[in-house]
Amino acid sequence: MNHTILMSILILSPLIGFMINGFRYKKHSYLVAGSIATAAVFISFISSVLLVVDLVGMPAESRRIVVSFFEWVGVANLKIDASFVVDQISAIMVLVITGVGSLIHLFSTSYMHHDKGVAKYFAYLNLFIFNMLLLVLGSNLLVMFVGWEGVGLCSYLLIGFWFKDEEKAAAGMKAFITNRVGDAAFLLGMFILFLTFGTLDFSELNALAPTTAEATWLGAVTLGTLFLFIGATGKSAQIPLYVWLPDAMAGPTPVSALIHAATMVTAGVYMIVRLNPLFMVAPNTMMVIAIIGAATAVLAATIGMTQWDIKKVLAYSTVSQLGYMFLACGVGAFGAAMFHLMTHAFFKALMFLGSGSVIHAMHEEQDIRKMGALKKYMPITHFTFVLGWLAIIGMPPFAGFFSKDEILWFAFSSPFGHVGLWVAGVIGATLTAFYMTRLMALTFWGKSRVPKDTHPHESDAMMTIPLIVLGVLSVIGGWIGIPHVIGHVLGDIPNVWEHWLEPLITKLPAAAEGHAVDHTTLEWSLMAVSVGLAAISAAVAYQMYVRKPGASEKVAEALGPVYKAVYNKYFVDEAYFGGIINPLIRASRGLWYYIDVNFIDKCTYWAGDLVKGGGSLIRSLQTGNMQQYAMYIGLGLVFVLSILLMR
Known part of the structure; x- marks a missing residue:
């Protein structure tokens, strides 16, 4: 099929779904509203698959489908086309956005069946998908910025969906205002890059990137990329602008799965990867990104250890995992950052939807202290949640293991890396294993603490089917990026992910790529350390919350003011x-x-x-x-x- 037609269908299908449900926003039929919205996103998914199939058939060095609809801005030297591109990077994003998005829409159809504003809810979801597609498919920074602002608006609408509750309305406003701070910096970065290079087109900016690195903090590329990164800290919830994301759990649970696992919060990572040649010549910016990413990964993980709201635990986990992605970008491992972006979309969307299944079964209860032993009532939700848990704590051969350990290896071996960054990454991974096991134990295992008037039950097929699909992806999603040291042992299995992204990713110096034969023992050793510490941490959490439930209270009491500070999120x-x-x-x-x-x-x-x-x-x-x-x-x-x- 013609690429222009496919691109039009891909982008406009969710917009049409938004308009249909928008005009019928007062209707209460959840099946009709959900079917329209899910079909709209699924049609986009089919279009994206067809485009990616055509992309795969092209020569590796020229895999690029560009569709330009019209000239949007033509003022003096500023020429901006309303053009969209599918290449190796954006192909990954559209498949994740529309594929995982379709599953979340299907789940929402059942989850939101009781809500009187269900048509409006699905209209907002479709509008969000439309803007996210603009963001990742735009061939220049200005088109990206339209989508960037669009998803910010939709996050405000969805987080504050139940706006009659003042606390939920405030959460939506907090997300909106915090992101505006980052967006102002994003605009400044755009201005600096345009004044420096005379273009906002991604391919032209990357082609014009200097061949020598900037040593000064006041260089045009360094300043431009720093401001863009500040924009990314807002959209992708990094220090100091991460505070909006935990409160964003005020929206319906599927919103968390869509916005805060599979789409919006990954926008900052995607933007940096898209402009990786520019960032590579700004080592000062790279250093800042790596440090902020590592610090965010550890900070959010410590807070996640003390939260009692099932969604808040997952929210801080998301902030922490995004920190890993930025750590990867900061050490020049852009392919590893995209790899973790994809695997995280699978297992985190699974866990958010799983939490939605639990909340639904518990009659809107979110406090994990009032749960326990739910596995016997919810076998499918429990089993799929286990798959997501094993993936996020990095147990082999689950998806999170491959992407997480790839990041840790580059944090250690890259010329932009440092042993301190690796230590921070390992600490974050160890803490992740603890608080995610704590979540599993308090929700599904141990003794039941469910109130007598609550009767938990398994969710219906419309909710469990997306869980099963995401569970499978959480298991096998990492196999396309098997590290060379593991692939060599398994019979020289190629790293498909690395080969796919290779033409668009700036290479690190050969001596520090981390895959040379003489680094094999070191890489295996570091991998064993991270996996071993995660396993021990998970075992300790299981012992504290299942075998000896009172032990956790004693530890909290012993820590005293330290526990209080962490529990109160460091009073930020x-x-x-x-x-x-x-x-x-x-x-x-x-x-x-x-x-x-x-x-x-x-x-x-x-x-x-x-x-x-x-x-x-x-x-x-x-x-x-x-x-x-x-x-x-x-x-x-x-x-x-x-x-x-x-x-």
Whole structure:
């Protein structure tokens, strides 16, 4: 089929679904609304598969399908086309977005059946998919930015979907405002790159990237990429702009699976990978990205260890896993970052939907302290959740193992890496194994703490089928990126993922790529350390929360103020309110009172009174008396003659 037609169907199908459900937003039929929305995204998935099949059939060095619909902006030297591209990088994204998105839509059809605003909900979901496709398919930064802002709007609408609850409405506003901070920096980065290179097109920017690295912090490329990264910290929830994502759990659970596992939060990682030649010549930016990524991975993992809300645990896990992706980008392992992006989409979407199944079965209860022993009531949800758990803690041969250990290896061996980054990554992996095992234990294992009036049950097929599909992907999703040291042992299995992305990824120096024969023992050793520590950590968590349930309380009591600080998320939100938000509010009130009310308002009132008084004076002269008018004329004539005589 013609590429223009396929691209049009891919992009516009969710938009049409949005319009149909948008016009019928007051309707309550969840089956009709869900079927329309799911079909719209599934049609996009089929279109993306057909485009990717054509892409695979092209020569490796020229795999690129570009469709330009019209010239969008043509001002002086700024020429922007409404054009879209499918290549090795965007192909991965559209398959994940539409494939996982279809499963989430199907799950939502049953999950949201009780909600009166179900048609509006599915309209928002489709609009989100449409904007995410704009973001990843746009051939230039400006088209990407339209999608970037679009998903920000949709996240606000979906997170605050139940806006009659003030707390949920506030969560939506928090996400929206926090992202605006990052988006302002993103715009500055775009301006700097355009002033430097005269284009915003991705392929042209990458082709014009300098051949020598910038050593200064004030170089154009360094500043441009730094501002773009700040934008990414907002969209992808990294320090210091990560605070919105945990509160984003206020929306319906499938929203968390879509926005915070498979799509929006990966936008920052995708943007950096798309512009990897530019970032590679800005080593200072790369260093910042690596440090922020590693710090976020550890910080969020520690907070996840103390949360009791099943969705909040998964939320901090998402922040931590995104930190791994940025760590990979910071050490130049862009292929590994994309690899973890894909595997994370599988197992994290699975776990969010699994949590939705649990919440549904528990009649909207989200506190894991009120759960336990749910595996006997929910065998399918439990089994698929186990697959996601083994994937996220990095147990071989599950998907998360291959992508996580690839990142850790590059963090150690890359010329942009450092042993400290590797240590931080291993600590994050160890903590992840602990808090995810804790989540499993308190939710599905051990003794039941379910209230007597709650009767948990397995979810219906519309909810369990997506869980099963994602469970399978969480098992086999990593096999296309088997590291060379493992592939060699298994009979020289090629790393398909690496070969697929190779033409678009800037290569690290050969001596530090990490796959040379003389590094084999070291790589196996580091892999054994990370997997071994994760296994031990999981065993400790199982012992604390299943075998000896009271042990965790004793540990928390022994840690005292440390536990309190972690439980309260290091008081970061309080610090933001105390140091930034409240002072701004007070300053704004002062400006309002002294500038707006007492100066601007009084000036406008004075000007109005002056005009009104002058009008009244002139009006008093308009009497209609001809004799009086003759007198005015006479007086005026006398005045003019007097002036002339005085000269």
